[in-house]
Amino acid sequence: MPTAEFxxxxxxxxxxxxxxxFHSNSFVPARLVIPSIDVDTSIEAVGKDEAGRMDTPSDxxxxxxxxxxxxxxxxxxxxxxxxxxxxxxxxxxxxxxQLPIGELVTLQRKDQVATYEVVSVKQYRLDQVPLAxxxxxxxxxxxxxxxxxxxxxxxxxxxxxxxxxxxxxET
Amino acid sequence: xxxxxxxxGTLALAFAFVLPVSADGHENAxxxxxxxxxxxxxxxxxxxxxxxxxxxxxxxLTDYLTLPAxxxxxxxxxxxxxxxxxxxxxxxxxxxxxxxxAAIGQLENIEIAAMExxxxxxxxxxxxxxxxxxxxxxxxxxxxxxxxxxxxxLEFKAVSDYGTLDAGTYDLEVRPAGATDVxxxxxxxxxxxxxxxTAFAIGLLEGEPAFEVLLAADGGEMxxxxxxxxxxxxxxxxxxxxxxxxxxGAAAAGFYVFRRQKQDA
Numbered sequence: 453m454p455t456a457e458f459x460x461x462x463x464x465x466x467x468x469x470x471x472x473x474f475h476s477n478s479f480v481p482a483r484l485v486i487p488s489i490d491v492d493t494s495i496e497a498v499g500k501d502e503a504g505r506m507d508t509p510s511d512x513x514x515x516x517x518x519x520x521x522x523x524x525x526x527x528x529x530x531x532x533x534x535x536x537x538x539x540x541x542x543x544x545x546x547x548x549x550q551l552p553i554g555e556l557v558t559l560q561r562k563d564q565v566a567t568y569e570v571v572s573v574k575q576y577r578l579d580q581v582p583l584a585x586x587x588x589x590x591x592x593x594x595x596x597x598x599x600x601x602x603x604x605x606x607x608x609x610x611x612x613x614x615x616x617x618x619x620x621x622e623t
Numbered sequence: 624x625x626x627x628x629x630x631x632g633t634l635a636l637a638f639a640f641v642l643p644v645s646a647d648g649h650e651n652a653x654x655x656x657x658x659x660x661x662x663x664x665x666x667x668x669x670x671x672x673x674x675x676x677x678x679x680x681x682x683x684l685t686d687y688l689t690l691p692a693x694x695x696x697x698x699x700x701x702x703x704x705x706x707x708x709x710x711x712x713x714x715x716x717x718x719x720x721x722x723x724x725a726a727i728g729q730l731e732n733i734e735i736a737a738m739e740x741x742x743x744x745x746x747x748x749x750x751x752x753x754x755x756x757x758x759x760x761x762x763x764x765x766x767x768x769x770x771x772x773x774x775x776x777l778e779f780k781a782v783s784d785y786g787t788l789d790a791g792t793y794d795l796e797v798r799p800a801g802a803t804d805v806x807x808x809x810x811x812x813x814x815x816x817x818x819x820x821t822a823f824a825i826g827l828l829e830g831e832p833a834f835e836v837l838l839a840a841d842g843g844e845m846x847x848x849x850x851x852x853x854x855x856x857x858x859x860x861x862x863x864x865x866x867x868x869x870x871x872g873a874a875a876a877g878f879y880v881f882r883r884q885k886q887d888a
Contacts, residue, residue, distance in 0.1 A: 506846040512853075520744075520817070520844035528840060537855035546856065581848045584653045584687040588721070588843030589818075591684050600852030603864045610852040611864040 478526035481559035481566070484515050488555040489547040495559075498533065506587075506598070508533050512543040515597075518587070524559035525566040525620065527593050529586055536600040536610070545599035549573060549614050557595060557618045568595045568618035575601050575614050586615065593620035652716035653687035653842070657725040659756040659825045660733050661832050665702040666709065666726065670695050678702045681832055682825065684723075684839055692718035697735060699726050710735055721842040723821070727756045727780065738782050741819045742842025749814035750785040753777055754823045757834050762800040763824070767793060768808070776800040782821075790816030797824065797836065809836055 485492045498507035498516035509516040515534040522528030535543035557568040571594075576582070586596045595618045602612030656668050658679045668676040676685050679702075698711040709726075712735040716722055721740035728734055741750055753765050755777045762779075764772035774783045777800070791814060797807040806828070814820060819841045826834040 500844075500846050501850075504847050506849040508849050508851055516849070518846070520846075526815075529843075533849040533851050536852040537857075539853045539855050541855045543855075545851065578848060582689065583845060583847065584651075584689045584843070587845050588653055588687040589840035590686045591839060592686070598849055598851065600850075604852065604854045604857030605864050606854065608864065609850055610854075610857075613848045613851075 478523035479561045479564045479566075481517055481524040481530070482561040483559070484532060485558040485560065486551065486555070489551050491544060493544055495532070506531065506533055508535060512538045515544060521587065522593075524561070524564070525593070527591060529588070529590055529592075530559070530595040531586055531598070532595065533598045536614075545597070545614075548597060548599045548616060549575070549601060551616055556621075557597070557616075559595070567621050569621050570616060570618045572617045573614065574617075575612050577602075577612055578610075581613050581615065594618060595620075650691060650718055651689045652692050652718055653721045653845075654690055654714075654716060655687045655721075655723050656685045657723055657756075657823060658683045659725050659727045659823060660730060661758065661825070661827050661830075663709065663726065663730045663733060666699050667702050667705075669698040669700060672696075672698075674705075682837060684823075684837065687721060687843070690716060692716055697724060699733075699735065709733060712737065719845075723841075725754070725756060725823070727758075729758050732758075736780060736782070740821065740841040741785050742844070744817045744819060744842075744844065745787070747790055747816040749788050749790050749816060750819040751788060751814065752783045752785045752821050754782040754821055755779050757824045757826055757828065759830075760806065760824065760828050760834060763806065764798045764800050764802075765822070766796050766798060768796055772798075785819065788814060790814055807834060807836060812838065 481495050483493065484495055494514045495517045496509040496514050497519040498509060499519055501507045506518055507516060512535040515532045518531035521531040524530055534545035536545055537543050551570055551573055553570050555570050557570060559566045597616040599614050600610035601614045602610055604610050656676055656679060658666060658681050661681060665678050665680045667674050668679065675688060679685065693716065695714045695716065696711060697714050699709045701707055701709060710733045714724060714737055721742050723738050723740055725736045726733060727736050753774045755763060758779055760779065762776050764776065765774040766772040773786050777783055793812045793814065795809040795812055796805045798805055821839050821841055823837040823839065825837060826832045828834050
């Protein structure tokens, strides 16, 4: 289990930014595939819950796609939330913290595919999650995968969040 | 001098009974930085004396950084050189708002232009504005191909108001103000509904780096982190991590922790 650490704000280098972001070849993702941790599941569009948090999918073995964020393949943050566990045991993102740097994350809809490469896996205290890096606009083309981590309390829930960031490599 | 805890990710507060204050965008402001000076070198950006962005080159637009609302002194220094201040400005930022701070102009006249970014989104519509940050370009109009201008007579350093367009794909032109010849054609500009954009015109008409238009989505629909666990995998049941953290933190900082004591009546 990675120890908690605090991320630096991401600084984009010239190489990482697509200058001509006029054209959009993007799609609403329907499936998430991460072969290295045996994830192959459906995606549900989600908004915010009544407390203003990004919502989660109704099925603990699906993942939620933030409908106010970027579409697959687009410039911006594609944000996906998935459960670490349910009441009884592991759920879809139980092994998200094991995802190695450099492994692939694929979003699909019918014959459209967007492939991303993992660049970081970080764990944060809940109140230190870099929300602007995850939810605000960015010139980068990337995906953010979020689940719970750390110690659990019956009233407060999980203390931490894991955030995996992956950059688009091809559409 | 305020401590920039969220920005630099320093250690958590060591006060008693720390409540998990989520950075939901309502206590914090979001600020991004654009390097739009054609002849300035790569720069580091300092906020209240601490480095926030390193090695930003011409055309780099950073991610939004989270800063507690308030007043800040922003300094731009050559990358790796903490002694030289290229340009500085004071910035006042309000909670829940988004801002862009741009370094503009040739190095000899460089300044910081700060603007608020619109994060009020409309389904099916895109709000767009144009920022003229190209020092040697004349005043310009921005128009659909062959059509009447959407934005007129924008001079260097001007940022237009947002105009609202239906979501869609547009062929646009940048023209000298009042003229029909085309300085720059922008074909296939895809504007998504529920998003707002700034088109930054940067670079030089005469010389390098060449004039171009950088299109950026503005702001975002902020949310707090999702609740993605129900405890089925938890090792220890019912560990009050909040109190544990407060006790550890308080002990480390030497603060006195008040504990509620049972009063036997």
